[in-house]
Amino acid sequence: MRLQEISVVPSPKTPGWLDWYKDPSVPVFRLPAGAVDAHCHVFGPQAAFPFAPERKYTPCDAGKTELASLHDRLGVSRAVIVQATCHGADNTAMTDAVRAAGGRARGIATVRPDVTDAELRELDAAGVRGVRFNFLRRLVDTSPKEDLTAIAEKIAPLGWHIVLYFESADLPELEGFFGSLPTPLVIDHMGRPDVTLPVGGPQFSRFLGFVDSHDVWVKVTCPERLSVSGPPALDGEQYAYTDVVPFGRRVVEEFPDRVLWGTDWPHPNLTGHMPDDGLLVDHVPRIAVTAEQQRRLLVDNPMSLYWPGEGA
Numbered sequence: 001m002r003l004q005e006i007s008v009v010p011s012p013k014t015p016g017w018l019d020w021y022k023d024p025s026v027p028v029f030r031l032p033a034g035a036v037d038a039h040c041h042v043f044g045p046q047a048a049f050p051f052a053p054e055r056k057y058t059p060c061d062a063g064k065t066e067l068a069s070l071h072d073r074l075g076v077s078r079a080v081i082v083q084a085t086c087h088g089a090d091n092t093a094m095t096d097a098v099r100a101a102g103g104r105a106r107g108i109a110t111v112r113p114d115v116t117d118a119e120l121r122e123l124d125a126a127g128v129r130g131v132r133f134n135f136l137r138r139l140v141d142t143s144p145k146e147d148l149t150a151i152a153e154k155i156a157p158l159g160w161h162i163v164l165y166f167e168s169a170d171l172p173e174l175e176g177f178f179g180s181l182p183t184p185l186v187i188d189h190m191g192r193p194d195v196t197l198p199v200g201g202p203q204f205s206r207f208l209g210f211v212d213s214h215d216v217w218v219k220v221t222c223p224e225r226l227s228v229s230g231p232p233a234l235d236g237e238q239y240a241y242t243d244v245v246p247f248g249r250r251v252v253e254e255f256p257d258r259v260l261w262g263t264d265w266p267h268p269n270l271t272g273h274m275p276d277d278g279l280l281v282d283h284v285p286r287i288a289v290t291a292e293q294q295r296r297l298l299v300d301n302p303m304s305l306y307w308p309g310e311g312a
């Protein structure tokens with residue numbers, strides 16, 4: 001059989017998978033010029049960039065073109081595209097999207113411990129500035145700590161950082177390991193707090209203490225993923241994700257120079273509801289209440305981490 005006759009049958013989406021919101025509202029809050037979406041993903045498209053055999057879910061397609069349109073609509077200028085677990089350690093969909101943005105995107109990769117220096121240099125040239133270590137068992141098979149340490153030692157000389165994704169309940173067990181890592185750390189989604197617990201309670205205080213005593217940046221992202229109160233009622237009366245606001249605000253107030261914001265588009269693995277990305281932008285002034293806090297969160301902080309030395 002000739003190669004062009006072999007057609008790859010696309011995998012069906014995971015049952016219950018919700019596609020990204022097709023017609024997001026134009027946000028009421030106007031993002032400042034140069035705003036960065038520091039946490040988003042691309043999925044495929046599957047025909048061009050097949051998903052990894054070891055993935056734990058099969059998403060819908062959500063490619064670089066759709067991501068760029070969303071950013072135009074929301075008023076986002078730059079993006080940090082985080083390798084999604086459905087692509088395993090094949091970073092080609094992500095690097096293709098980063099390259100296509102012509103210097104206005106950076107990437108976070110997933111690599112294996114046997115990654116070579118030449119491969120890392122190639123990722124760096126494409127715009128990658130970090131790797132992600134994922135500790136969510138529903139997303140990945142857990143990697144041995146020795147493997148993660150080996151990766152950390154290989155990427156440190158490039159000036160990259162490590163993005164950590166974990167559940168708040170796992171922080172006590174993981175924080176010693178995190179503290180041993182040789183690079184700056186970036187924590188996804190505020191370490192996924194249980195927002196039914198008090199913001200001043202032991203769980204979130206432990207997280208804030210960890211941030212305070214290490215070289216750590218925090219993404220105040222994913223109110224839609226953390227919220228128990230959920231999106232607004234259909235009559236639009238209730239503000240979306242109210243229960244997450246005190247957590248985001250607390251982090252922004254305590255660490256104004258080390259917070260990052262992002263959409264998390266296309267919002268993997270949400271089964272209850274899919275957020276209107278316009279509402280996620282409107283969440284920003286609830287947690288960063290002053291113009292100064294907003295400028296740091298949306299522009300200055302991500303610029304200094306991902307585009308050091310460049311003006312917005």
Ligand code: 0GY
Nearest residue numbers: 083084085086139264268269
């Ligand atoms: C997120 C969160 C999730 C998924 C992934 O790479 C991924 O598959 O990041 C999740 O399911 O909680 O940051 O997008």
